[in-house]
Amino acid sequence: MRLFLLLCLLTLGAAKSYQRINVMELMKNYDLMMADEDNSDEDDSKEEEDYEENESCPAGCHCSPRVVQCSDQGLISVPEKIPEDILMLDLQNNDITEIKENDFKDLNKLYGLFLINNKISKIHPKAFRNMDKLRILYLSYNLLTEIPENLPPNVLELRFHENKISRIQKDAFKGLNRLHVLELGANPLANSGIELGAFNGLSTFYVGMAEAKLTAVPKDLPSSITELSLDYNKILKVEVEDFIRYKNLLRLRLGFNQIKSVENGSFVSTPNIREIHLDNNQLKKVPPGLSSLRYLQVIYLHGNKINSVGVNDFCPVSPGIKKNLYTGISLFANPVKYWDVQPATFRCVIGRRGVQLGNFRK
Template sequence: MRTCLFLSLVALCFAKPLHQNEFLHFLEEHDVMLQDRPQNTSDIIQPQQTPTPPTTLDDLFFTCPLKCICQVRVVQCSDAGLKSVPARIPKKTVMLDLQNNKITEIKETDLKNLHSLYALFLINNQITKIHPKAFRSMKYLKLLYLSWNLLPQIPTNLPKSLVELRIDGNKIKKIQKEAFKGMKFLHVLEMSGNPLDTTGIEPDAFDGVVRLIYIRISQAKLSSVPKNLPSNLYELYLDHNKISSIELEDFRRYKDLYRLDLSHNQIKEIENGSLAYLPNLRQIHLENNKVRKVPAALKNLKYLQALYLHNNNISKIEVDDFCPKESSIKKMLYSGISLFGNPVKHWEIQPASFRCVSGAYGVQFGNFRK
């Protein structure tokens, strides 16, 4: 019997570890990036893969922290009423789940032995402070979720290996200088639900961040479009803010944008030519604003497919508002245009106004009611 047990343990020790999924696969599964994003992703730096240590006897006979559930390299301590990070977390942990607790602080030594950590979830706690050296031993951390806490600023000395950072629903009023310095693998940044104004984003805040393709700053206090975000963005979400106008220079540096969300703002004016800097735009949300006419540059966006203009103040539609005069200019037809909730009389619109829309149901109207 002892011989059989010993041979079984030896077999486990030499078993091949499971490999972590590539992060781009993670994005596809969670619909973070567009389905029709560029096929050539060779210019995107692939994050360094987390080395998976071989299974040892310590892995098989570790002590699981109190109130936690442990599997091999996965520790779940969510909804456990914890007021601090539990001690004696197994050193080979790859994923640590501490969400929905009452943790108020991340101390210098709380995570010091977790050298192999890949994902750390601290969502919905009461964290007000993270020690500047709390992450110093983490060279392979890819996912860091700090959403719905009480952090007053971006934590300093974040791991340079991060690919996704979610810090929405905190108390951040300012993105300080070089807040993301050295984070050359960062692809996704979620910062919604913070009291952040446009003036709170310092000009050098994103210096050195060259591969950030997704930013969401929704439900903040932005009064205008930020002009100093990374220039290589594919998706930009600025919905539910206080933006009142779109100026000519607002999108000059974001020429790679595929999806833009400006819905639920207070936009009245869109300066002519301001959207012409977005030649690759596929989808734009302008619904629930105070726009009075169809933006002039839309008809010249060759690849624009989905246009959301409902619940605005548009009272008239001209025959060339959506479609260029030369059909060859438009590379892709519209799959959908929403215009309901506007004071426009749809029976007065010339049918030729939608000549570049695919399908009879591509345009959505509705009864305008005050």
């Protein structure tokens, strides 16, 4: 299960424009995940044969035993008579404007639902009833203005990238106790639009809020998160209180903001962090406290205004404190004179290629 989710996350996490999801490829990953189920090859081929003979396929769609693909058909609504026993339903890149109460009424075996790149602005509160087996729900690139009510209770991956969501109400994700991945990037979401308790009950690992209108790190996200993406916002500074709640954080993305300062001790609450992105900001010095992070391996600081680097900015004085050596430190595109940086500054870096310095050009 974790491998499957990781594959999804790696392929979609950095996307900034609509990219078609290969549903059949996801189906292969699903098969790998379910390989230990007690289904013989003989039974599978019989099921496929019966399906081809007895099941109908919506007009314009392509159907296989467990997948119905209706992408790029100019559909303005969810097609009728979708086979009830399918696992994946692909409705990408259509003109669907609304999800009605009975659109998925009998699809109680559905595992993945892909509604990316439509014109959906309204979802009926009962649209996802009886969909207890749904694990993947992609609603990115639509016109939703708020989080839909009564989302499938066992969903693992939920994506709302690039909608019109400017407010997340209290208990918006109530009951989603198994949610691992939550993508909310590219929405007009400001800090004031996140109500206290909006993420109550979640034990999510990844939260994406890049390309929004945030001016500070949100303080009320799930405490379980291990990866937080806040790139391309308007965050001005990093303070000690920002990460007190996020003790499990492993990867932090704050690139392309307007950060001018990082308060000393800001990362004390994240002792296991492995990767920090602070590139393309307004920093004038290396953030304090990096040398105390025993497991930090990658730090991106390129594209700032850093003009000097101290010998102990990255590495602790006592070599025994550092558990993981750095594999990457980027300092290029800063006004620092690299010939003034002492070689001992990078004594806890693996290999010469682990540090990226370069001439600064105005």
